Amino acid sequence: TRKNPGELVTTSAAARFLGIDPSTLTRWVHSGVVKPARRTAGGHFRWDLEDLARQMDEINSEPKIAPDEPV
Numbered sequence: 001t002r003k004n005p006g007e008l009v010t011t012s013a014a015a016r017f018l019g020i021d022p023s024t025l026t027r028w029v030h031s032g033v034v035k036p037a038r039r040t041a042g043g044h045f046r047w048d049l050e051d052l053a054r055q056m057d058e059i060n061s062e063p064k065i066a067p068d069e070p071v
Helices: 011-018 023-031 047-059
Strands: 045-046
Touching: 011 045, 011 047, 023 045, 023 047, 045 047
Parallel strands: none
Antiparallel strands: none
16 A cells, blocks of 8 residues: 555554564564654554655664674
């Protein structure tokens, strides 16, 4: 489903866009992996899909460091 530029979508729709479970996306927000475009007065997240895709691209392009490698 293609949304209008700047149109915000629910966490469920954003998760569908990424092909993940909504609980995973919510967990990523709480752990600081991604940031929603807005949070409603009721505490629900709203997403700009272009921004979310950009955030995911940045995450996927970060260099990976092995756990035993010195930083």
